[in-house]
Structure formats: C-alpha cells, structure tokens
Amino acid sequence: MATDFKSIPIIDIAPLLAKCDDPKMAQDPGVCEVVKQLDKACREAGFFYAKGHGIPETMVKEVRNVTRKFFDLPYEEKLKIKLTPAAGYRGYQRIGENITKGVPDMHEAIDVGVTCRYFSFLHFIYIALHCYCKCYKELKQGIYGDLGKPMEGCNQWPHNPPSFKELMEEYIRHSFGFLVMTELSRKIMRGIALALGGSPDEFEGERGSDAFWVMRLIGYPGASTANGKCKPETDIGCGAHTDYGLLTLVNQDENITALQVRNQSGEWISAPPIPGTFVCTLILSNGLYDSTLHRVINTSPTYRVCVAYFYEPNYEAAMEPLEVCIQRSGGTRKPNISSSDSTFDFIMSEIAVMKLEMKTDCSNFVSDLICRTETDLAIF
Numbered sequence: 001m002a003t004d005f006k007s008i009p010i011i012d013i014a015p016l017l018a019k020c021d022d023p024k025m026a027q028d029p030g031v032c033e034v035v036k037q038l039d040k041a042c043r044e045a046g047f048f049y050a051k052g053h054g055i056p057e058t059m060v061k062e063v064r065n066v067t068r069k070f071f072d073l074p075y076e077e078k079l080k081i082k083l084t085p086a087a088g089y090r091g092y093q094r095i096g097e098n099i100t101k102g103v104p105d106m107h108e109a110i111d112v113g114v115t116c117r118y119f120s121f122l123h124f125i126y127i128a129l130h131c132y133c134k135c136y137k138e139l140k141q142g143i144y145g146d147l148g149k150p151m152e153g154c155n156q157w158p159h160n161p162p163s164f165k166e167l168m169e170e171y172i173r174h175s176f177g178f179l180v181m182t183e184l185s186r187k188i189m190r191g192i193a194l195a196l197g198g199s200p201d202e203f204e205g206e207r208g209s210d211a212f213w214v215m216r217l218i219g220y221p222g223a224s225t226a227n228g229k230c231k232p233e234t235d236i237g238c239g240a241h242t243d244y245g246l247l248t249l250v251n252q253d254e255n256i257t258a259l260q261v262r263n264q265s266g267e268w269i270s271a272p273p274i275p276g277t278f279v280c281t282l283i284l285s286n287g288l289y290d291s292t293l294h295r296v297i298n299t300s301p302t303y304r305v306c307v308a309y310f311y312e313p314n315y316e317a318a319m320e321p322l323e324v325c326i327q328r329s330g331g332t333r334k335p336n337i338s339s340s341d342s343t344f345d346f347i348m349s350e351i352a353v354m355k356l357e358m359k360t361d362c363s364n365f366v367s368d369l370i371c372r373t374e375t376d377l378a379i380f
C-alpha cells in the first residue's frame with residue numbers, strides 16, 4: 001500500500017545479482033540488505049530505482065537512441081510497421097491512438113511482444129553447443145484455441161534504423177556474455193520473493209519459468225509541439241494507470257522529468273531520470289505490495305523517449321496470491337478483483353472489453369491492456 005512517500009528510493013541491487021543463483025543466497029548479508037530495501041520500497045512506494053543492474057549503459061542508451069531515430073522518421077515510414085490485428089497487435093501506434101480511460105495519450109509507440117519461436121543461425125550454434133537458447137516464448141498457433149488467436153502474430157521490426165531488431169532482441173533476451181532485461185527481471189523477482197517472505201524461486205516454475213513479456217518503445221512529443229498552445233499541463237503523455245504483471249523496468253530519457261507517481265495523499269511525486277538506473281514498479285501480493293498509480297507528462301520542449309519492459313508471469317499462471325503473502329497478511333485471501341484464472345484469461349478478457357468499449361478493431365496491443373488497467377489485481 002503506497003504511503004506518503006516524497007521520493008522514490010534508489011537500491012543498489014548488485015549484491016543481489018552477484019549471489020542470485022547461489023543456493024545459500026537467502027543467508028548472504030549483501031542479499032539480505034537488498035531484500036530489506038526492496039521490501040521497504042515495495043511497501044511504501046511500489047516504485048524504486050535499481051542501480052548496479054549490470055546492463056551496460058552503452059546498450060541502455062543505444063536502445064533509446066535507436067528508438068528516437070525511428071520516431072524521427074516520416075510518418076509514412078513509421079506506418080510501414082503499423083500495429084494491426086494480423087500482427088497480433090504488435091507494431092507502431094501513432095500519437096493519440098493509445099487511449100487511457102477514454103482519453104487519447106500524447107505519445108506514439110511500438111509494441112513488441114512474445115511471438116512464435118524461431119531460431120537464427122546463432123541459435124543453431126547455441127544448440128550445437130548444447131546451450132538451449134529460445135528467442136521468445138513460443139506461442140504455438142492454435143494453442144489457446146480461438147480465444148488466443150488475437151495474440152498470435154509476429155513482431156514487426158522496422159528496417160530503418162538498420163540495427164533496430166538485432167539491438168532490441170539483444171536487449172530483451174540474448175545474453176551473449178552479459179545480463180539483459182529478461183534475466184535481470186528474473187533476478188530482481190528472486191529478491192522480491194525473499195522480501196515477501198517466500199523462497200527465491202516463488203516466481204519461477206509454474207509461475208514464471210517461461211515469463212510472458214512485452215516491451216513498449218514510447219515517444220512523447222515536447223510540450224510546445226504537442227499542442228501548439230503552450231499548455232503543457234493539459235497534455236498527458238500517458239494517463240494515470242497502474243501496471244499489470246510482475247515487474248516493469250523503465251529505461252527513461254536523460255534530462256527530462258516526466259514520469260510521476262502518486263502517493264497516498266494524492267500528490268504526484270516526480271521520478272526524474274537517474275543515469276545508470278531503471279525505474280521499477282510492481283504489482284503483487286494479497287495487498288502486501290500494491291501497484292502504484294503513475295502517469296507521464298512531458299512539459300519540456302524536448303521529445304522524450306522511454307523504453308518500458310514488462311515482465312509478466314507465465315501465460316498460463318494462475319492469478320492467485322502466493323501462500324506466503326496470505327499468511328503474512330493475516331491468513332485471509334483478499335478477493336481477486338479479476339475474475340480471470342490466469343494471465344492469459346485476463347489478457348483475453350481485456351481484449352474483449354476493449355473491443356466493446358473502444359469500438360475500434362482493438363488497436364491497442366496487450367501491453368496496453370496489461371499496463372493501463374486500473375484494476376488493482378490481487379495476483380500473487
């Protein structure tokens with residue numbers, strides 16, 4: 001439950017990462033200290049900055065730079081990868097196409113998500129070396145019946161800038177020697193599992209061994225160009241929402257403060273960019289940790305880029321609190337506000353709701369319904 005926090009804590013997670021797969025991690029003093037800080041941050045703010053995350057800063061910046069280059073392209077060029085139902089709601093959304101609570105958001109975006117499994121030449125080398133390396137979670141055609149059809153499709157990658165696809169894939173999943181987003185998220189979740197009083201692998205196995213993920217590359221026009229009237233406060237880059245899933249890692253542009261997080265009194269607390277960190281937010285735990293309301297307002301005259309990586313449970317994971325969370329919150333299971341049984345059911349039911357409500361052809365991808373629902377899901 002968010003408190004009246006006035007700033008968002010910074011946590012150096014390096015000691016956690018160093019011992020993350022050590023069977024005795026829970027006894028390690030460095031890990032214990034990180035876990036203590038994670039617990040406090042998640043209880044009080046639902047947000048924290050992760051520093052010491054091990055992802056090279058050059059890569060983190062390059063991901064934003066390449067994203068900016070794409071958004072700089074002429075509109076017709078960007079439309080070549082337009083988000084479509086045929087692509088499983090992956091691709092480019094123009095400014096205003098994304099809607100939060102009925103209001104168009106002042107941003108453009110590319111949505112990338114889990115797709116069909118494929119193997120590249122390098123993967124074959126990996127396999128030859130007996131290192132199994134899966135590109136994305138397999139989403140076999142028809143595996144979820146007719147209901148799952150909207151999710152089937154392939155990511156749409158622009159050809160310009162030329163290195164776009166390779167860079168993004170490397171950032172998400174292909175760790176040739178260093179930590180990248182999916183693995184980093186798994187490791188942070190091991191710390192959070194301990195913070196909740198569980199075992200480190202609470203969010204693995206049936207819940208997260210094959211985590212569903214979505215990445216959203218977002219561009220927010222500068223205030224003056226956005227409305228032409230110099231009324232930045234009315235231009236909401238992304239309306240107030242809570243994220244859905246396990247963890248969101250936000251890679252935000254330097255020098256522009258636009259992300260705001262709401263505390264219990266309703267004050268909007270800024271989350272300015274801090275070089276070398278990701279802003280992290282999470283959902284969770286029978287009310288122990290809640291997802292905090294946040295929004296984005298770019299009042300600066302400069303175009304802002306943000307790359308948000310959403311780490312979710314397994315597609316089929318049951319939506320129920322961890323036993324340890326139930327115990328810790330007095331033994332009573334809070335009613336699950338969502339009537340869904342699994343992440344998959346939830347996503348599908350949200351697609352159905354969106355289709356009805358927006359009367360569009362569902363032109364927002366799952367990341368939207370994942371992150372823009374204000375439902376306070378009591379999962380895990």
Ligand SMILES: O=C(O)CCC(=O)C(=O)O
Nearest residue numbers: 250252259296306308371
């Ligand atoms: O742009 C940002 O800083 C955050 C974006 C966000 O909250 C989201 O996409 O869910």
Ligand SMILES: [Fe+2]
Nearest residue numbers: 242243294371
């Ligand atoms: Fe968000």
